[in-house]
Amino acid sequence: MPNNNFIERSILETLSFFRESVFADEYAARDGFLQRRNARQKTIASLLLLTGVLFARNLYLLSAIYIFVLGLAVLSRINLWFFLKRTWIFIPLFSLFIALPALFSFFSPGEPVLILPIGQIKLVMTKPGLMAAGFFVARVVTSVSITVLLALTTRHNELLKGLRVLRVPQMFVMILGMCYRYIYLFAEVVENTYLAIKSRVGGHVRQRAGRKIVAWSIASLWQRSYALNTQVYNAMLSRGYRGEPKVLEEESK
Amino acid sequence: MHIPDGYLGPATCGFFYAVMLPIWALASKIVKKTLKAKQVPLLAIGSAFSFVIMMFNVPIPGGSTGHAVGGVLVAILLGPWAATIAITVALVVQALLFGDGGITAIGANCFNMAFVLPFVGYYVYRLISAGSTVGSSRRVVAAGIGAYLGINMAALCAGIEFGLQPLFHHTAIGQALYCPYGLNVAVPAMLGGHLLVFGWVEVLVTALVVKYLQKQSPELLQSQEAAQ
Structure with missing residues (x-):
């Protein structure tokens, strides 16, 4: 029995994730009462x-x-x-x-x-x-x-920054903001991974092989993430990060 | 296993926020000490990683698909305290921005999935793999067993939290105000699915990822052990 619905489903899920985000952004940009x-x-x-x-x-x-x-x-x-x-x-x-x-x-x-x-x-x-x-x-x-x-x-990055009003430590808010950015990058990686699987295996993957492919993709995503860490840290250093996060915006408000 | 708003009453929600506050504080302190400055972005990247693990669908017998939660995997890769922070961040983003899991229930969700799950899984993994080399198959088995026990323990906690609601919160005539089922229904319902299906997806994904990393980059499996 062909069992590639895990491929289709993953692709659809990542696509709907992006679509939702686009919708959310569009609504947040409208000129309404709460916006x-x-x-x-x-x-x-x-x-x-x-x-x-x-x-x-x-x-x-x-x-x-x-x-x-x-x-x-x-x-x-x-x-x-x-x-x-x-x-x-x-x-x-x-x-x-x-x-x-x-x-x-x-x-x-x-x-x-x-x-x-x-x-x-x-x-x-x-x-x-x-x-x-x-x-x-x-x-x-x-x-x-x-x-x-x-x-x-509410624009998502503003919403995350708004958490500071609840005395959530700055460190947490920074990690939240960075995490939010990487979710999109990783979701794209997931989508591309499944598209690549689809293009290579066509319509038929055995369950066992399917599970292996998925686990390996997760492992390779972690490898890439780990490598990314060094680059991100260097980028942070080059912008003046010295162990404590500093934010420029909103001081005037 | 993400508990939405409305399932747990105020006392339970408040209790778990109170329990999690010192855990979060301790986790930040320990992570600051053990994680090198260079690894700060790793927490954010780890959170994003635990967020997207759920987007990877895995084929399961019967032609259906499932996904792993990945909490134990994150604990094996980052250590349990860093995993607590990374998973908490992922849960907050899910609850706040994507409506997945309740905001009033963040304390309870974090207790189950960011504390119980990674800690049980991680220490079972360490216990079984104690003294083994990084490439040994005992580690793969240890990761699988850790994942299974971790997720089932978390499901048991969620089941107990649901099941206690009718006892804590009801009207004078005994009518439930939150989750309407007692322990005798909630615990088997939560545990059954995880013991039979979701637990095994977790086992497969965690064990296979560890096996792959053993071959491809064993240093990633040792990085956090060295830090402790």
Whole structure:
């Protein structure tokens, strides 16, 4: 059986990763309500909202926050359909799926709402079950929406720098920023690696061979990364790095 | 295994942030001491590396594909403390910029994947490979076993964290407010998949990468051991 779907899948995944990033950049560049706010304010506001969602014990409050976030997305000129798709797929849908058994009496005993007879067995949907599943999914989707909205309306490097307001040590912020840059480089390496595999093996790779190829590609990526390290360090030295990271921007703000 | 927001209650989230703070501080201190100045960019590169390992799809029996998490591999290559920092950075980038894993759950996610996973895996690897030469096949086996135990330990932790939610957070009538399943459901659900499928993907990738590096650049397997 031809088994090259791991090749296709990897290529598609890296491509969708780049596509998402381009979309995110495009949204962050629009002139909308949240795009005009500064990254630090947005980070703090998002954290406050997330904490609110975390502590909320009222389904109306959770729904109100969710609608508020959707409103902010519209005000920030984000296509609502795109936003809903982006936030519901995959985590909330998955959560909805795993919350399904909790609807019924064997996990959530209580006042029955609906009885589904399936053959000899009667599945009893209960009120506490509905509430538990509702809380769970509402909390998950609202939290994901807040995070995605922040990431969509803020340039990523500004968002990472904004972490300094939370007293994240400068060293961590520097590593975060550098890591972010290398992700794109490495994702491109992954894409090229799989394209190269595809062009060499065509439509058929045995599973065993496939696993070897992938593991070797990972190992060779690490070899390249290690070599890259020396170059990056020399580049840092040449720009004046002396053991402590220094940043030029934002001093005037 | 990335726990999203909404699965864990405030007490659990706060608890794991509190647990991770001293671990992060200690990790920074130890890494500053052991890592040469020249290797500072390596932490960032290591984070990016652990981020993209998940993009490498591996064929698994049954015609499907899976991907490795790579935490134990990163620990073998960088040492466990540097791995803690590198994986934490990768998890923060994933949560903040790509919505993968919750922000309130960063403490818990880091505890499972940036602390338990690399430490268990790394020390199992060191224990089994103790006294072996860098090219010995015992190291390959050690890497595989370390990877398997590391990821399953992390999955067990996640399962316990989920399973405790209905006990900690519920309304007066016992209705769950966060993850709705108790330990008897959450632990087997988390552990089952990892013991049977994901753990083996981790074994294959970690062992094969170590085997490749033994042949191609054995010095990369020794670089962090020498530093300790």
